[in-house]
Amino acid sequence: MYSEQTAVVQWNSLNAYKVRLSYSIDGGITYPYTITDAISGVAGSYKWTVPVGIRSNCARIRADVLGADDKIMAESESAEFTIWYASLFADWDIDENGVTDVSDLVLLGRFFNQRKPDNPRADVNTDGKVDLLDLVIVAQHFGESTLLAAPDGDPWTVDKASVVVLKYLHQNLVNSAVQDNDVLTAKRLLERLIAANRQVVVSRLLVNYPNPFNPETWIPYELAEDSDVVIRIYSVSGSLVRTLRLGYRHAGVYSFKGKAAHWDGRNQSGESAASGIYYYAIQAGDFTSIRKMILAK
Ligand SMILES: [Ca+2]
Numbered sequence: 053m054y055s056e057q058t059a060v061v062q063w064n065s066l067n068a069y070k071v072r073l074s075y076s077i078d079g080g081i082t083y084p085y086t087i088t089d090a091i092s093g094v095a096g097s098y099k100w101t102v103p104v105g106i107r108s109n110c111a112r113i114r115a116d117v118l119g120a121d122d123k124i125m126a127e128s129e130s131a132e133f134t135i136w137y138a139s140l141f142a143d144w145d146i147d148e149n150g151v152t153d154v155s156d157l158v159l160l161g162r163f164f165n166q167r168k169p170d171n172p173r174a175d176v177n178t179d180g181k182v183d184l185l186d187l188v189i190v191a192q193h194f195g196e197s198t199l200l201a202a203p204d205g206d207p208w209t210v211d212k213a214s215v216v217v218l219k220y221l222h223q224n225l226v227n228s229a230v231q232d233n234d235v236l237t238a239k240r241l242l243e244r245l246i247a248a249n250r251q252v253v254v255s256r257l258l259v260n261y262p263n264p265f266n267p268e269t270w271i272p273y274e275l276a277e278d279s280d281v282v283i284r285i286y287s288v289s290g291s292l293v294r295t296l297r298l299g300y301r302h303a304g305v306y307s308f309k310g311k312a313a314h315w316d317g318r319n320q321s322g323e324s325a326a327s328g329i330y331y332y333a334i335q336a337g338d339f340t341s342i343r344k345m346i347l348a349k
């Protein structure tokens with residue numbers, strides 16, 4: 053963690069005629085950025101103005117020791133350098149885990165309305181203050197991922213302390229004098245997140261979406277208690293078409309895509325089901341409920 057705008061790069065090498073400093077932001081795979089060309093001297097230091105955006109941990113500085121003909125005689129392995137780090141992650145991925153999600157909003161919320169926050173990444177637009185502008189940027193990029201694989205865990209659910217932070221951010225949006233589309237989008241996102249984390253008092257099976265559907269649909273539900281969840285899909289004549297075993301689920305809201313049950317419109321053998329009316333029934337502990345849906349091709 054640092055807030056300095058300049059860094060001192062030091063080198064100490066025998067045989068140096070000239071030194072050229074460059075830096076990478078890919079952890080040292082390539083060094084495409086020049087700090088300075090051709091400083092003379094066997095040992096020395098150079099005051100480097102760190103570019104905006106180089107803030108945490110992936111940049112490396114390299115020095116090439118050049119001979120009289122500008123040929124590289126040695127690289128940084130032979131010398132000592134102050135190494136600075138930069139982020140490979142997007143500015144709005146505040147916690148640098150490759151995904152822009154609720155954890156970034158919560159982190160931003162912890163520093164909200166602060167100037168020069170302890171975590172400088174919370175000031176996403178680097179204007180010196182953590183405020184609505186930063187919140188709106190994170191909201192605009194919500195759900196984006198730079199990971200090759202899907203992230204672990206449930207992107208919607210947070211602990212109770214984090215819900216308090218989300219509510220605080222939401223209140224700031226509500227109170228904002230500016231109510232443009234960006235603010236409204238951020239407000240809606242926070243409302244969905246807060247709703248997704250509310251305490252469920254009574255278990256419910258909700259209306260599937262889309263409905264009618266073709267070929268797939270999502271089946272939302274809410275659990276008042278932790279339980280094993282099974283959803284069975286029946287034809288209109290009452291024969292079992294498909295069993296969706298969702299496994300053990302904690303009490304909570306399972307209404308958004310990614311959390312709701314998903315039916316791909318296929319039967320147990322993998323064949324596409326025919327158009328028509330179907331029933332979907334939930335069993336979660338003692339709770340059971342059934343609803344109707346329409347597959348329309
Ligand atoms: Ca993140």
Ligand SMILES: [Ca+2]
Pocket residue numbers: 175176177178179180181182183185186
């Ligand atoms: Ca800011």
